[in-house]
Amino acid sequence: GQNIDQPTEMTATEGAIVQINCTYQTSGFNGLFWYQQHAGEAPTFLSYNVLDGLEEKGRFSSFLSRSKGYSYLLLKELQMKDSASYLCAVRDSGQNFVFGPGTRLSVLP
Amino acid sequence: EPEVTQTPSHQVTQMGQEVILRCVPISNHLYFYWYRQILGQKVEFLVSFYNNEISEKSEIFDDQFSVERPDGSNFTLKIRSTKLEDSAMYFCASSRRGLQETQYFGPGTRLLVL
Numbered sequence: 001g002q003n004i005d006q007p008t009e010m011t012a013t014e015g016a017i018v019q020i021n022c023t024y025q026t027s028g029f030n031g032l033f034w035y036q037q038h039a040g041e042a043p044t045f046l047s048y049n050v051l052d053g054l055e056e057k058g059r060f061s062s063f064l065s066r067s068k069g070y071s072y073l074l075l076k077e078l079q080m081k082d083s084a085s086y087l088c089a090v091r092d093s094g095q096n097f098v099f100g101p102g103t104r105l106s107v108l109p
Numbered sequence: 110e111p112e113v114t115q116t117p118s119h120q121v122t123q124m125g126q127e128v129i130l131r132c133v134p135i136s137n138h139l140y141f142y143w144y145r146q147i148l149g150q151k152v153e154f155l156v157s158f159y160n161n162e163i164s165e166k167s168e169i170f171d172d173q174f175s176v177e178r179p180d181g182s183n184f185t186l187k188i189r190s191t192k193l194e195d196s197a198m199y200f201c202a203s204s205r206r207g208l209q210e211t212q213y214f215g216p217g218t219r220l221l222v223l
Contacts (some may be wrong), residue, residue, distance in 0.1 A: 037152075
């Protein structure tokens with residue numbers, strides 16, 4: 001079956017670094033996506049990984065290991081506005097998108 | 110900055126009724142998507158659309174659902190006979206090219222089926 005796991009909630013302090021992990025078991029793999037979703041709002045695209053390694057985009061970086069079925073999203077220099085849910089999604093061999101349950105991040109002053 | 114728009118923002122309907130949710134993707138985008146999110150649950154992919162036809166669809170997207178691009182700007186999702194479990198937030202998204210490109214989401218339509 002299709003399964004994506006993420007921690008349900010995380011808490012971090014303003015200015016710190018936080019790593020949000022995602023593990024997946026899907027029928028095939030055609031890319032992994034990270035989205036940010038503030039409560040009551042639409043998801044916002046953050047990153048896309050299809051090859052192993054680290055993709056860096058400003059304060060956000062995303063890492064992928066296809067052999068381990070593992071990804072993480074790294075957020076640096078945390079700001080209060082980073083408090084949101086972070087969604088991991090995988091595109092499988094059938095070209096469907098499978099979303100994880102999301103990780104709710106709370107950034108404290 | 111261009112954005113995806115969706116109408117209506119909220120819709121309440123009776124079970125068994127047909128609803129049409131409307132989206133206007135960003136004008137130079139070629140790929141369009143519908144997702145849904147039941148309250149408190151994860152986002153679920155419904156369908157992707159390219160070159161005036163469905164390119165992918167999930168198991169959720171059964172015969173009760175259909176999509177259409179009736180003109181050069183609108184992209185619609187029709188639910189023929191709504192069920193209580195169709196109550197959810199429905200998001201439209203578009204991207205300029207394929208999935209490697211950033212997908213821009215609209216603000217969503219909250220559908221409530223009574």
